Amino acid sequence: xxxxxxxxxxxxxxxxxxxxxxxxxxxxxxxxxxxxxxxxxxxxxxxxxxxxxxxxxxxxxxxxxxxxxxxxxxxxxxxxxxxxxxxxxxxxxxxxxxxxxxxxxxxxxxxxxxxxxxxxxxxxxxxxxxxxxxxxxxxxxxxxxxxxxxxxxxxxxxxxxxxxxxxxxxxxxxxxxxxxxxxxxxxxxxxxxxxxxxxxxxxxxxxxxxxxxxxxxxxxxxxxxxxxxxxxxxxxxxxxxxxxxxxxxxxxxxxxxxxxxxxxxxxxxxxxxxxxxxxxxxxxxxxxxxxxxxxxxxxxxxxxxxxxxxxxxxxxxxxxxxxxxxxxxxxxxxxxxxxxxxxxxxxxxxxxxxxxxxxxxxxxxxxxxxxxxxxxxxxxxxxxxxxxxxxxxxxx
Numbered sequence: 001x002x003x004x005x006x007x008x009x010x011x012x013x014x015x016x017x018x019x020x021x022x023x024x025x026x027x028x029x030x031x032x033x034x035x036x037x038x039x040x041x042x043x044x045x046x047x048x049x050x051x052x053x054x055x056x057x058x059x060x061x062x063x064x065x066x067x068x069x070x071x072x073x074x075x076x077x078x079x080x081x082x083x084x085x086x087x088x089x090x091x092x093x094x095x096x097x098x099x100x101x102x103x104x105x106x107x108x109x110x111x112x113x114x115x116x117x118x119x120x121x122x123x124x125x126x127x128x129x130x131x132x133x134x135x136x137x138x139x140x141x142x143x144x145x146x147x148x149x150x151x152x153x154x155x156x157x158x159x160x161x162x163x164x165x166x167x168x169x170x171x172x173x174x175x176x177x178x179x180x181x182x183x184x185x186x187x188x189x190x191x192x193x194x195x196x197x198x199x200x201x202x203x204x205x206x207x208x209x210x211x212x213x214x215x216x217x218x219x220x221x222x223x224x225x226x227x228x229x230x231x232x233x234x235x236x237x238x239x240x241x242x243x244x245x246x247x248x249x250x251x252x253x254x255x256x257x258x259x260x261x262x263x264x265x266x267x268x269x270x271x272x273x274x275x276x277x278x279x280x281x282x283x284x285x286x287x288x289x290x291x292x293x294x295x296x297x298x299x300x301x302x303x304x305x306x307x308x309x310x311x312x313x314x315x316x317x318x319x320x321x322x323x324x325x326x327x328x329x330x331x332x333x334x335x336x337x338x339x340x341x342x343x344x345x346x347x348x349x350x351x352x353x354x355x356x357x358x359x360x361x362x363x364x365x366x367x368x369x370x371x372x373x374x375x376x377x378x379x380x381x382x383x384x385x386x387x388x389x390x391x392x393x394x395x396x
Contacts (some may be wrong), residue, residue, distance in 0.1 A: 003143055003350070005075060005139070005183070007176065007206060009136060010168035010303060012286070014131060015042075015132075015358065016039055016040060016327075016357050016361065017359040018132060019037075019039035019355050019357060020037070020039050020355075022355065023035060023037035023039060023355050024264060026355075028073070029251065030353060032352055033381065035353045035355070036353055036354045036355065036378060036380075036381065036382035036385055037354045037355045038354070038356050038357075038371045038372065038374065038382075039181065039356065039357055039371060040119065041245075041330075041332065041371050042250060042371075042373065043244070043245055043248040043250060043301070043331075043373050044305070044373045044374050044395070045248050045301045045302055045303070045305050045306070045373075046248060046301070047247050047248045047249055048199070048247065048296065048299040048300060048301060050295065050296045051247060051249070051292060051296055051299065052301040054171060054291070054292045054295035054296055055101050055292055055293075056132065057295070058128055058288065058291050058292060058295075059263075060100055062291065062330065062338055063170075063185060063383060065292065066287075067285060067287060067288060068288075070283070070286070071215075071284055071287065071319050072133070072282075073101075073272075073275070073277045073283065073284055074100070074101045074102060074270075074273075074274055074277070075101065075102025075284060075285055075290050075349070076102070076290050076291065076294075077097050078097075078294065078340045079102065079290045079291065079294045080097035080098075080100035080101075080102065080256075081096065081097040081100075082098050082297060083256060083293070083294075083297065084096050084097055084099060084100050086297045086298075087258065091232065092161060092229075092232075092333040093229070093232070093260075094358070095232065095258060095260065096371045097261055098144060098270065099258055099260055099261065099270075100258060100285065100286035101256060101257040101259065101270070101273050101274065101277065102255075102256050102258050102283055102290050103240070103256055103257055103282070103285055104252070104253045104254070104255070104256075104275065104282045104354055105216075105240035105242045105250075105254060105255045106204065106214055106216045106232070106240045106241060106244070106252040106255045107137070107217070107224075107242075107243070108253065108255070108282055108285075109240035109241070109242075109255055109256065109257045110134075110137050110174070110212065110214060110240050110278075110369040111137055111140060111276075111359070112276045112277050112280060112282070112297070113172075113178040113210075113212060113238055113240065113255060113257060113265050113272050113273060113276075114137055114138060114140070114141055114143065114212075115132045115140075115141055115271035115272075115276040115279075115280060116269060116273045116275075116276045117172060117210060117269070117272075118138070118141040118142075118143040118172070119142075119143075120141075120142035120143070120183070120269065120391040121142070121143070121144060121173075122143045122144070122169055122170075122172075123143065123144050123145075123146050123167060123169045123170045123171060124138045124143050124144070124145050124146065124170075124171060124172045124173070124174060125145075125146045125147075125162065125170060125173045125174070125274060125315045126146075126147055126173070126174045126175075127148045127151075127158075127175065127313040128144060128147045128148060128149060128150045128152055128179075128181075128184060128362065128363040128364050129155070129181050129334075129362035129363055129364035130147070130174070130176060130314075130362060130363060131176060131178075131180050131181075131362065132361050132362055133166060134174055137149050137307075138257075143171070144169075145172075145347070146165050146194070147363050147385075148161050148162050148165060149161055149260070150310045150326065150363075150364045153325065154184070154202075155179070155182045155184045155189050155196065155258065155325060155334070156184065156186060156187065157175070157186065157190060157208060159190075159193045159194065159197060159211075162194070162197060163197045163350050165199070166197070166198075166201045167205075167303075168198070168207060168260055170201070170205075170206045170207075171209065171210065171327070171337070172209065172211070172212050173194070173198065173209065173210070173211050173212065174212045174214060175211065175212070175213055175214070175230075176213075176214040176215075177213060177214075177215065177217075177218075177225060177227055177228075177286060177329075178217040178218070178221055178327075178328060178329025178330040179217075179329070180217065180221060180330055180362075180369075181325025181332050181357070181359070181362045181364075181367075181369035182325050182327070182328045182334040182335055183310075183325060183328060183329055183334060184195040184324075184325065184327070184329075184333075184334075185221060185225050185227055185271075185328040185329045186228070186330060187228070188226070188233075191233050192212065192228065192235075195211070195233045195234040195286070195395070198211060198234060198236070199234070202236075208236055208264035208265065209236060210236045210237075210238055210263070210264075211230060211234050211236060211238070211240075212237075212240060213237065213238070213239045213240060214240050215227075215239060215240060215241050215242075215243060216241070216244050216246075216255070217243040217244045217245055217329055217330040217359045218241065218246065218301055218332075219245070219246040219300060219301075220245055220306060220329050220330050220331060221287055221329040221367045222273070222303075222306075222307050222310065222327070222328060222329065223328065225328045225329060228330065231258065231260045231262075232325065235262035235263060235264075235329065236260065236262075236263050236264055237260065238259055239257065239319075240255065240256075240261075241256050241257075241258070242254070242255035243254050243255060243293060245330075245331075247296060247301060248301050248303045249289075252286065252289050253285075253289075253292060254285055254286060254289035254292075255284065255285075256285075257273060259273060260384065267278065271299070272315055274324060283336060293334065305376070306331045306372065306373060308376060309331070309372040309376055310319070310327055310331070310333070310372055310378055311372075312376065313333055313370065313372050313379055314327070314333060314380055316326045316383055316386065317333070317335060317370075317386060319394040319396070320386060320390040320396050321390055322335050322336070322338070322386075322390065322395065323335065325335040330370050331371060331372050332370065332371055333369070333370040333372055334359075334368075334369060335356075335367060335369075335370060336366060336367055337359070337366055337368055338361065338364060338390075338393035339393065340356040340365075341365075342359045342360055342365050342366055342368055343358045343360060345358070345368060346358045346368055348389065348392060349368075349385075349389050350391050352385040352388050353385055353387075354382065354385050354386065354389060356368045356370050357369040357370075357371075
């Protein structure tokens with residue numbers, strides 16, 4: 001009796017979440033210490049102490065009516081202004097509270113902006129491999145997602161194919177930087193090339209094409225790699241951000257959208273996003289978490305833990321003969337499978353109690369994603385299992 005669209009969603013429910021649930025069953029069967037679950041991007045580092053301190057302070061001292069009450073659909077004005085000024089300081093931008101809309105995480109923000117701009121059959125471009133939920137977010141509003149093919153070994157976007165796939169129906173382009181699942185950071189040169197293509201296509205078709213940045217991993221970059229801030233390179237750029245990874249708060253569902261003054265039809269766009277925030281059922285982002293974020297704008301988690309895991313896992317897997325992309329950001333390792341069928345490879349890994357996600361879940365068969373946002377000790381315990389997996393394929 002459920003909606004036909006939902007039947008498809010249920011049938012194609014997240015492989016990542018399914019593996020996470022399977023991992024819990026396996027842990028009960030074999031013992032948690034004997035199962036190596038690299039499936040879910042659930043931060044293993046603790047939130048900074050400032051978060052708990054802010055929660056206690058706000059719950060103890062804030063006016064309860066303000067703390068627990070409704071506010072503008074965009075969020076508290078003082079919170080938005082504080083975020084705007086923080087961004088201006090960090091990236092030499094010129095935002096104010098009117099450019100910030102508080103959202104229920106980055107996922108909520110993406111759905112808000114897509115709801116605001118997409119008409120049925122409009123096209124949204126994404127670069128494979130990409131987070132599979134983008135397919136569902138676009139389908140939520142009867143849009144059509146258009147995938148640009150993977151571009152190994154660098155996995156920087158294929159600019160030539162990108163230009164060829166833009167049509168008069170293209171309404172938006174989504175980029176995820178640093179990238180989930182590859183860990184690649186799209187370079188400034190890449191961003192400039194994307195912006196040039198989009199500017200040319202806007203002129204050619206007489207349309208607005210919005211470049212949407214999905215940035216939950218912005219703060220997770222290694223070896224001094226810089227993550228370009230999109231609004232500095234393209235006027236029709238919109239940034240979606242989440243504190244899920246930067247402050248290890250995935251369950252709190254708090255983030256924001258940045259919609260710059262320079263964006264085409266800015267006044268209507270921000271008005272539409274406000275209404276979308278309400279009618280999608282969010283109404284507003286969680287009030288307590290908005291106020292917490294205001295107090296924690298300069299706080300951060302210890303990403304050196306992820307950096308250590310990154311190097312440890314990459315060095316081990318490459319020594320076993322596996323071909324991997326060395327991550328520049330996020331907390332995922334992207335590994336080429338030792339057989340063409342990535343689903344079969346992940347199933348083989350499961351025989352050794354290794355839970356890794358097939359690349360086909362990210363529209364890129366032939367690879368797997370390994371989330372290293374786990375305890376270092378688990379990575380070290382998993383080495384024997386990875387050795388057995390390598391031996392099963394005749395590798396080192």
